[in-house]
Amino acid sequence: MDFATADLVDTHEAVITSCWVQMRNYGGQVRFAGPIRTVRCHRDNALLKSILSKPGDGAVLVVDGGGSLASALVGDIIAGLAVKNGWAGIIVNGVIRDSAAIGELPLGVKALGTNPLKSAKTGSGEADQTVSFGDCAFTPGHWVYSDEDGVVVLPEKA
Numbered sequence: 001m002d003f004a005t006a007d008l009v010d011t012h013e014a015v016i017t018s019c020w021v022q023m024r025n026y027g028g029q030v031r032f033a034g035p036i037r038t039v040r041c042h043r044d045n046a047l048l049k050s051i052l053s054k055p056g057d058g059a060v061l062v063v064d065g066g067g068s069l070a071s072a073l074v075g076d077i078i079a080g081l082a083v084k085n086g087w088a089g090i091i092v093n094g095v096i097r098d099s100a101a102i103g104e105l106p107l108g109v110k111a112l113g114t115n116p117l118k119s120a121k122t123g124s125g126e127a128d129q130t131v132s133f134g135d136c137a138f139t140p141g142h143w144v145y146s147d148e149d150g151v152v153v154l155p156e157k158a
Contacts, residue, residue, distance in 0.1 A: 001031040005145055005152045012154055019151040021134035023091070023110040026099050027079070032089035032108025033145040034060040036138050036153070041125030042066050045073045051127060052078055056087030060108070060146070062138040064131035065094025069112065071119040072097035083107050091144065091151060093133045110146055
């Protein structure tokens with residue numbers, strides 16, 4: 001990917017938002033971008049697994065797990081589904097597991113941290129609704145850009 005979030009901020013200062021939540025890069029693709037898709041779930045990853053099992057067409061799934069560190073929302077199997085189905089990346093306001101395996105995948109994955117504990121699988125949550133964290137609204141159809149410096153959102157592709 002040929003972009004830098006700092007340059008995007010300089011160029012699109014009037015319309016860009018920057019997420020101040022500090023996340024780590026875990027995927028094999030550090031820089032990634034795409035149209036936003038969203039899921040909001042708390043300690044339950046069945047809905048996001050269902051979404052990532054369908055074609056992503058280069059989108060980025062933004063997962064609002066409420067910042068919970070209690071159980072992982074993404075592991076190597078779910079991340080593998082994202083790769084198989086053409087997703088550009090996953091941004092998790094929560095934790096992941098299987099970080100070493102995820103680091104080998106050609107996928108952008110950003111999360112707060114890791115926890116080996118599995119999450120529930122009831123399917124609770126909401127999809128394709130605007131989710132907000134770190135003073136940033138992630139609206140489906142807007143564009144998200146992620147690199148070593150952070151995560152920014154623009155209303156359309158830069």
